[in-house]
Amino acid sequence: MENRRWVEIVEENIQRFGDLVVGIDPFLPDIPHVLRQAGDAESWISGYVDFILDTVEGSVGFVKFQSAYFESHGLVGLAALSAGMKRAKAAGMGVILDAKRGDIGATAAAYARAYLAPGSEGGSGDFEADCLTINPLMGPDSLDPFVECANRFGKGLFVLCRTSNPGAGWLQDKMAGNRLISDRVADLIGALSSPETGSLSPFGAVIGATVPQEGRRLRQLLPRSIILAPGLGAQGGDAASIHSLRGNRSGDLLVPVSRGLTRIEDRDVSLERYRAVIQERVDQFKAAIVYDYHMTA
Helix, strand or coil: CCCCCHHHHHHHHHHHHCCEEEEECCCHHHCCHHHCCCCCCCCHHHHHHHHHHHHHECCECEEEEEHHHHHCCHHHHHHHHHHHHHHHHHCCCEEEEEEEECCCHHHHHHHHHHHHCCHHHCCCCCCCCCEEEECCCCCHHHCHHHHHHHHHHCCEEEEEEECCCCCCHHHHCCEECCEEHHHHHHHHHHHCCCCCCCCCEEEEEEECCCCHHHHHHHHHHCCCEEEECCCECCCCECHHHHHCCCCCCCCCEEEEECHHHHCCCCCCCCHHHHHHHHHHHHHHHHHHHCCCHHHHC
16 A cells, blocks of 8 residues: 555545544453453453454454553553554554654654654654644644654654543633633644635644534634544544534544444454444444535535
8 A cells, every 4th residue: 555645545535435434442341251262361462453444354444542541451462562553554544543742852853753754764664644642732843853754754643632531621721811722722733734715624623523612713813724523432422513514625634433333332242243343333323424525615
């Protein structure tokens, strides 16, 4: 699969598969017992990642790997993360690494190289994503190395703006001067892109599907940005909330679902049944969030 810029991946894969993003969060209590192999207590992770990719390949255009779940299992987890990311990219899926990195100066530049630069250009070669989530709390200068790297290599960024967790309003809904902090972050995200009329920006925002009122306001500030909208399903977001975050461009919204797709209550279920459950849920979520932009034009 030839290298494509992030915006190209979004535009092409949205047309083929829709805007559902499958979240891959390896958490042992949520998956069938049969996927935990005998022997090495951590060896189940790579098998689990392969199983999920086997199940959804050809049905979805995007996957999101939550880095923390892999990091918590040490080198075995990181090896599974690297292999999973490479496999998904080779299959043509858009790969989002949910690492929420953020720092200043040389440290931010090192994070950017690790996750956004190809191995041939000084990157690690192990964790190269198409798009990375980052945290803007330390200010605009902390974003500069990520933006430079994304521009250079055709990558995307999702900047935390108004998140879906219950405590988000403690800071994000506070006033700073005469503006809400989330509005100031949205202004910052919007200013990262060159003013190309009509095109999607590679610099997007994380805005929770659980806060549709805030999301509608922020969308007005981010007309060209892709919004990554977590919170559908397990966190209480619904399809109406999702649609409130859409703009007027196909591809300007991606909807990640993790536990809502892969968590299973009956851990004694067979692999065949588990695969069928995930496929059914993928179809249900895709149907719930489908949207025809032509009908609103």
